[in-house]
Amino acid sequence: MQDALAALKEKFGYSSFRPGQEEVINHLLNGENALAVMPTGGGKSLCYQIPALLMPGITIVISPLIALMKDQVDALNEEGIAATYINSSLSFPEIDHRFAMAARGDVQLLYIAPERLDSDRFLRELSSLNVSMVAVDEAHCISQWGHDFRPSYLTLTEAIAQLPSHPVVIALTATATRKVAADIRARLGIPDANEVNTGFARDNLSFRVIKDQNKDTYLLEYLKLNNDQSGIIYASTRKEVERLYHLLEANHVAVTYYHGGMSEGDRNANQEDWLFDRKPVMVATNAFGMGIDKSNVRFVIHAQVPGDLESYYQEAGRAGRDGLPSEAILLFKPNDLQIRRFFIDQSEMDDEFKQNEYRKLHEMQQYANTQDCLQQFILRYFGQTGSQPCGRCSNCLDERAFQDVTVDAQKVLSCVKRMRERFGKSLVAQVLTGAKTARVRELHLNELPTYGLMSSQTQSHINEFIDFLVASGYLNQGAGQYPTLSVSDQGVSVLLGKAQVQRKMAVKATKTLPVADDLFQALRELRTNFAEQQHVPPYVIFSDQTLRELAAQRPTTRVAMLNVRGVGQNKLDKYGDAYLELLRNWEQGADSSAAVANTEA
Template sequence: MKNRKKDVLRKVFGYDSFRTGQEEIVDNILLGRDVCGIMPTGAGKSICYQLPALLLPGITIVVSPLISLMIDQVKALNEAGVHAAYINSALTENQITKALYNAMCGRYKIVYVAPERLETNRFLEFVLNADISMITIDEAHCISQWGQDFRPSYLKIVNLIKMLPKRPVVSAFTATATQAVKDDIVCVLGLNNPFIKVTGFDRSNLYFEVRQPNNKDAEVLNYVLSHRDDSGIIYCATRKNVDKVYAMLAKNGIAVTRYHAGLDNDMRKANQEDFIYDEKPVIVATNAFGMGIDKSNVRYVLHYNMPQCIENYYQEAGRAGRDGEPAECILLFSPQDVIINEFLIENKGENNEFTEEERKAVHDNDIRRLKKMRYYCSTKECLREYMLNYFGEYSGKDDCGNCSNCSAVFEEKDVTNTASVIIKTIKECHERFGTSVITGTIRGENKAKLRSYGVDRYSTFGMCRQMSESFIKGVIDKMLLDGYLRETDDMYRILKLTETSDMLISGEEHLIMKWSERKEEFKKEKRTPKSLDADGLMLFERLRMLRIDIARNENVPPYIVFSDKALTDMCIKRPHTKAEMLNVNGVGENKYERYGKEFLKCIKEHENQEDTHG
């Protein structure tokens, strides 16, 4: 069996060796054991069930909710010389009849089926009379009410397994699952003593960043123009935004296409192929795009809007760098994104499969996941670690070295006093308001809305008027993350106190928050290269070229070395010593040790040339 397994891997799939976790899963399936595989996007889940399916004596049924994925995988299998078929709404009744007949006659080893088809009379007649060796559940998180895409139709799988005259091997796979979802998969499917393999969620080649630009369109355009040779995906929350961003990029000469459910099937298919074959290497899309798309050279995934949950974000971002090469995943966040997602959650189309209880459970879970996603956009801790922790994985590292937070220079601030003012304000308003009202109150904002609430009479009104709105909201986010506050799970997100809130007022505990110079508490004069004189601009260009060389050698984006703001500050301050360089905006000890001496040398060479020519 071992030699046959290797032969199939090499001859059918074209691989000389298994990836992490694949061989263990295959071996357990071939031993007749149920399995549950949690493997990130790009880890090769399909091999785990396709390969043993070819070695088991009977037919493997693969339950999948994604028509595009079924079609792509069946096409790929057929091109590899493996006979496979799919049963879903894309086929006519006559085509379904023919496919099931051919499967019964032994023509197909693998049959993909949509969950909605499992209890149709025709399909039941087929499975009750065929030799079914394995039932595989793809996107298995759909069976859990705790998952991001719960589908009641997936519960039909359990009924199907119970109806079969001989219980087959049951294998379940998903890319993103929290501990609760993993437990649900094993329990609800009734897996017998399963072999559970979690290969790890970390994709070390992916760089993660959250930006909060004033102009998202300009940010996207500048990014795409600076990555003209790269293929990328730009995700938007709505069709309207897809069309807007697509038109903006096309107008500026970008080879771009688009994808959303508002386009007809032929156009979606044509646009998808333009992207896959690099005719148009950039695609703007809603989250309807990407499932089952195995494009290995996507170098970046931009999110124009914040997704609804970490599961969706990690899955969509994971479409970058599937070849293992460095890629960037950048999320452009604005508070409006939260409002858009709340609207989408509240106005989800009615699903007749749901009971009222299930509908409420799904809604509440959606709101909780949205909250976790919003915290991702505000945390100053390692972005990679935040996501891994969400999925129950802990690396123990404080610095991944490959996300914007770990690459930035943060100052730690004791914000206990500010937190105390926030808590007192929440108490004074009897826990009736959300972040915006609390922030406006302690900043003493002169707004009609605030006056109508009577907050201008509070004892804390205006106590933090010297602080920026973003700083105060940062403190509130930190308090939420650390459990000193909580939010209601409805769309109003009312701030509530917790059992630990008073510990900050009493001084029993202190709240320490990381804060970067680019979002500092007090406003300072903004300096850009435009504010430099001619000599300063020349030096800036030399420093920029040095930054590019270092970035290439380090295999990191240039702005991870030093930001434009840091380079501008170097041009203004002209540091000559370590102490002077550490006084430059954005240069910390670690950055200095890694890059500082080369930049000091560059500045000195520039000034020596200036003296020579002078």
């Protein structure tokens, strides 16, 4: 591990490994397959990049999104590590040239898409290389129980087995339930004991759920208060992406957008504007973001509810990869669930798959309505128990006064009971509001004592209140496309007057992210200049965390700058003199200002 630590310091500028990294690297250097389950920003890539520098031969990295391979390779090249990629964006002569580079040992890492392994010709050429390791990124894509299953990943096991060099295999993912992790291990021949799971908690990420208010109003206010930050806003449909883009642009937000219906050229141009911080806010469908290493994303906002907690946590985790304080916000409206149910209904999967998707959507609905710690809720979903409240999420920090809603809860619970616990929330809401629909009359539900009991409220409001009662444990909700409601033991206590129900009310947008000070801003502008010159995203030069440490430590020599986290030898040689000059000039300016102030005093 001494060689591994030396490579970590020289190439990446870090003097110690993060939790789990050393254990994974040890497995690989000992010739053992391994699975790394680490949260986004937890340092998964280093788990194969460090061994790739120490092993003979070449490391093959299987990555699902070809549009991002160039960014990953550019980042490695900036660290002085020889890497390249092969995908469909290249011509045949370019592919042959890169294979020749790999055969000569001119590159240490080769990135490819999983679809490449379907080609017998490509496999034969790959077999001619001395492949020492295969890294399977976004490994949850191999499991049909995962949120992003991709059939192209199913050929990996057979393809890897055909390689005559018998490479060691590492699988990496940020989101894997116990069932998905077991599936990954089984498919890739990874011993159970070689799964390294560092937990799913993100100590720098604050989760928020915003309900009961106008989403557009909240979004505009939030972006106004945090106008110096970069972030992603997710929506479920192309139509909603474009609507939000035009809304924000009309309100003078520096925004761009991304979805599958755009031309490849427009998508790439918009992605580049965002990566280079020319337009720091991106509105996108969930087709955007996987594999992007942009480290200074300060917020991820879901303007519509995702289909499951795995997708949500992976997308939310794109905020704060550099370890600095960041936010993940869900703007929840129960009507958005209908879009997700439509997607499930229209899928061509079998009934078992659909029922599983409905179950996942129900968990997402529970998350949006719980009043417990949001991070604890997520950790429990992934099988991690025994955690403490995070102290950062909107529920932990919620200082809003409780409102007693016991009477309304009793009305809903009583209605569910009188409907013999055979129907779902939509019909319950219709009965409570006194709806005159054909189905209500046909089932004689208009004859119930609870019919019209809450006629002063809207059906959407009652639907939302039912969601709250389910999330709080007063109602049970069945599985499937049309889940029925039943009263829990806790709900029975409320009906009998033995317990009360309390609920908190709406919140306003606040400025909670850190403000960029003048020195940090100057360091960031210098980074932008270098990024534009070399045509790489700014975070490839230095992360925000590295810039903040430069601003705090203000090194005056190359040796001192090399001790700043994230500054390796290669980057010191490229950028060190310019940053040291900026810091010296800044100190001289500060000294001059202090002298003037003392003279005036």
